[in-house]
Amino acid sequence: MTETTDYTPPKVWAWNKENGGRFASITRPIAGPTHDKELPVGRQPLQLYSMATPNGQKVTIMLEELLALGHAGAEYDAWMINIGSGDQFGSGFVAANPNSKIPALVDHSGPKPIRVFESGAILVHLAEKFGAFLPTEPAARAECLSWLFWQMGSAPYLGGGFGHFYAYAPIKIEYAIDRFAMEVKRQLDVLDRRLAESPYLGGEAYTIADMAVWPWYGALAKGQVYGAGEFLQTQDYTNVVRWTDAIAERPAVKRGIMVNRAWGEPSSQLRERHEASDFETKTQDKLEPAS
């Protein structure tokens, strides 16, 4: 083990604003808004405030799946919250999500708007509202919710643990990378063993559990996050790769991952979505054609 630091924690921690890590500018030890800014509200029943990170994609995939099933009440306006610029600290966003993280949903379909934050809570809210993608039979429901909550508990080790120390921290700390690489490989093995037993995480049917896990672990399995495919040898998790590829083929998934996306191929970016036809007319290649 290489010694990389001789740091000894002081008696009282102090906020060192110049910590140098990627995203340091949006990392703070305090909650609450930094500035006044109301959220826009469109004409659709559901208002989503988000960005196309894996946590954001879970919800846009679900909304597109619901619309594909014919649930017109799932029509939504998707507004861009640029977390790199600190939009999550605006007063309106903090009122929708006191945790200042995307995604946040405000459901305007009832007599009073309902705010929902935490992607897992948003998926359950939508699944119950439309009676879709969450089985009602007790055993199947329990299995689905177990995998959904597995994602909520596990992904912080992947993103905040492995991803942070492998890709974003200003120094490479062998101990931290080793510890979280071990945990992430264990998590991939958990998924691989489950997906050897059944086509989807909840069993025979595709559910909100798959929608929550796929944007993180599917992307990881294909080497699309943190450039860590080779390091973690993700191709070896063959059941995860099979499941990842099958979900990627779903038309609603193809649409969902484009929403609130502001990077990559211009044709893959639908920065704001206000109606279904926006996928044909408002992608970045159409809005700003290369001259």
Ligand SMILES: N[C@@H](CCC(=O)N[C@@H](CS)C(=O)NCC(=O)O)C(=O)O
């Ligand atoms: N557990 C939350 C995690 C949400 C989350 O971490 N969102 C990130 C983007 S992927 C974010 O908004 N980060 C901005 C920040 O931390 O200031 C959920 O599932 O909704």
